[in-house]
Amino acid sequence: MQAKLVSESTTLMTDLVLPGETNPLNNMFGGELLARMDRAAGITARRHSRRICVTASVNHVAFNRPIPLGSVVTVEAKVSRAFNTSMEIYLDVWIEDRESGTKRKANEAIYTFVAVDDTGNPVSIPEVIAETDVEKERYIGALRRKQLSLVLAGKMKPSDATELKAIFIE
Numbered sequence: 001m002q003a004k005l006v007s008e009s010t011t012l013m014t015d016l017v018l019p020g021e022t023n024p025l026n027n028m029f030g031g032e033l034l035a036r037m038d039r040a041a042g043i044t045a046r047r048h049s050r051r052i053c054v055t056a057s058v059n060h061v062a063f064n065r066p067i068p069l070g071s072v073v074t075v076e077a078k079v080s081r082a083f084n085t086s087m088e089i090y091l092d093v094w095i096e097d098r099e100s101g102t103k104r105k106a107n108e109a110i111y112t113f114v115a116v117d118d119t120g121n122p123v124s125i126p127e128v129i130a131e132t133d134v135e136k137e138r139y140i141g142a143l144r145r146k147q148l149s150l151v152l153a154g155k156m157k158p159s160d161a162t163e164l165k166a167i168f169i170e
Contacts, residue, residue, distance in 0.1 A: 003127035006078050006135045009047035013040045014074040017067055027066040028073070033093065034061065037109050040077040041089040045113035048079045048087060049125040056086060056112040059149060065095070065106040072096040074103070078135070081142030085122035086114045088142045110145065 013036060021032045038055055045053035067073055073095055080090040093107035115125045130139040144163045150156035151164070158164070 001124065001126045003129050004048060005129050005131060006080075007131070009044050009079055011040045011044045011047065011077045012074055013043075013077075014072060017069055017071045017073060019069060022069045025066070026069040028068075028071070030063055033063075033067065033073075033107065034058070034109075036073070036075050037061075037077070037091045037093070038111065040075040041091060041109075041111040041113060044077040044079060044089050045087055045115070048082065048128065049115035049123075051115040051117070051123055051125065053087075053113040053115050054120075056114045057149070058109065058111055059088070059145060060108075060110040062108050064108070065104065067093075067095050067106055070098060072098075073106075078138075079128045080110075080130075080135070080138035081146075082125050082128040083146065084124055085116075086112055087125060087128070088112055088145065090138050 015036070017028045021028055023029055042053055042055065073093065076092045076094065077089050080088045089111045091109040091111065092105060094103045095106045096103050115123050117123050130136045144167070147156060147161040147163050151158050151161050
């Protein structure tokens with residue numbers, strides 16, 4: 001199975017925030033943004049693996065900036081690292097100023113997807129090749145995040161989390 005560049009599966013989804021998608025403060029509902037991010041991440045996972053992919057976990061979400069009614073929102077999803085059957089998808093959410101067109105980062109998230117066959121059994125996926133400095137940083141961090149998640153879930157002994165130990169022990 002041939003490794004793929006991050007850019008080969010990157011997904012950009014751009015849409016407008018409509019009145020039915022906002023809270024009483026006229027900002028986008030968090031759940032609406034989560035759904036958009038899940039769709040973008042799912043497309044990215046499918047593009048990378050060329051298989052059916054299911055959301056395994058939402059590892060991190062940061063709602064750093066409200067997204068006002070009428071905003072143009074772009075969700076950018078990229079594979080940060082592929083493991084045997086799972087892949088970490090890193091999402092950046094951008095909002096565009098209505099008047100100037102300037103884009104600002106509003107939110108970010110990290111999802112994990114698993115590639116499956118037609119009966120729902122996990123299947124192997126290609127490795128990912130990080131090219132840019134940001135992609136390389138996210139690639140390295142993905143193993144630490146995975147190990148931390150496994151330790152917290154009781155699926156890995158802390159003593160086996162080599163990447164986490166490397167941070168704290170010299």
